[in-house]
Amino acid sequence: MVAVKAMDERTQAVLLLALAAISIRLGLSSAALAYIKPGLQPALLVAGIALALLGGHGLLRSLRSGPSPGGDGADHDHRHAPGVAWLLMVPLLALLLIAPPALGSFAVDRQGSAPPASAGVGFLELPAPREGAVDLALREYVSRALYDPGRSLDGVPVRLVGFATPDDDGGYRLSRFTVNCCAADATAFSVEVVGDAARPPDTWLEVTGRWEQRPGHEPGTLSDEPPVIVAEQVSVIPAPDEPYEY
Incomplete structure (x- = not known):
């Protein structure tokens, strides 16, 4: 179960880093003005930095924990379940790469x-x-x-x-x-x-x-x-x- 836990933590950490990247990008560019007023951009940037620190800490912790010594067998069958969470990366990456237009x-x-x-x-x-x-x-x-x-x-x-x-x-x-x-x-x-x-x-x-x-x-x-x-x-x-x- 250690491998499953590590994968869970790793997935959560990467998702946090993706959210951080979006927040920092919006906080540093005019793309944020499609969502919020200019006065809120500094707060969005600070939130992005905080998410990046949390995500980075979680990723390092999951990498240090490593896989379990006997990670084959029952644990192997469960490793793919957390992988479904990676589908959440699709809309996050779309938001990061393709900024939607302002309301029209x-x-x-x-x-x-x-x-x-x-x-x-x-x-x-x-x-x-x-x-x-x-x-x-x-x-x-x-x-x-x-x-x-x-x-x-x-x-x-x-x-x-x-x-x-x-x-x-x-x-x-x-x-x-x-x-x-x-x-x-x-x-x-x-x-x-x-x-x-x-x-x-x-x-x-x-x-x-x-x-x-x-x-x-x-x-x-x-x-x-x-x-x-x-x-x-x-x-x-x-x-x-x-x-x-x-």
């Missing part, structure tokens, strides 16, 4: 197009314009467009960044996720783009335009539909290093 239009559709509610109070002064337009996060644009009774966006050219999410009318919404901690708690914010042709799903865009009040909706009241932006200029851009807003 499919996840937006699963959440639905109804915008999150907002208190609609305490809006700060808009930032100074850059090259003729005010840069706004999608989340802030949605909040101001729907819930600001002071209509701070009225007549103001704004610039938004997000990815295309096709809608049922042949157009598209500009969408982006906001996270508080990680992708598991991500909330999608979307605006309906008017004045531009349909775009392929998940195409990252920079849209410059102006707010237009949606008929039947009074700013400051709840809405079941996303706000509107009338596009004046739309540019295809590379996906940003930080795909989420925080």
Whole structure:
């Protein structure tokens, strides 16, 4: 049974090292931003180092214990059972070698197009314009467009960044996720783009335009539909290093 125990410890140690490699890789690269907010990367790196130390210690201990002197016979029949645990390495290696993309239009559709509610109070002064337009996060644009009774966006050219999410009318919404901690708690914010042709799903865009009040909706009241932006200029851009807003 010593051989079986050694194999068990060795398997556990290697799995810990694989998890450590993934954590360290994510902690040192922008790939982690598909899962967590930037402020959590140092904690992920520390966790990876701790897992590496534990895995390394366990592997050395299992190697030092060695096989049992009479490891043939009954023990030999059981050595293959712990080997099933090595199948757990497949998804871990896939995660290590192939980083999945950040949440996109499919996840937006699963959440639905109804915008999150907002208190609609305490809006700060808009930032100074850059090259003729005010840069706004999608989340802030949605909040101001729907819930600001002071209509701070009225007549103001704004610039938004997000990815295309096709809608049922042949157009598209500009969408982006906001996270508080990680992708598991991500909330999608979307605006309906008017004045531009349909775009392929998940195409990252920079849209410059102006707010237009949606008929039947009074700013400051709840809405079941996303706000509107009338596009004046739309540019295809590379996906940003930080795909989420925080």
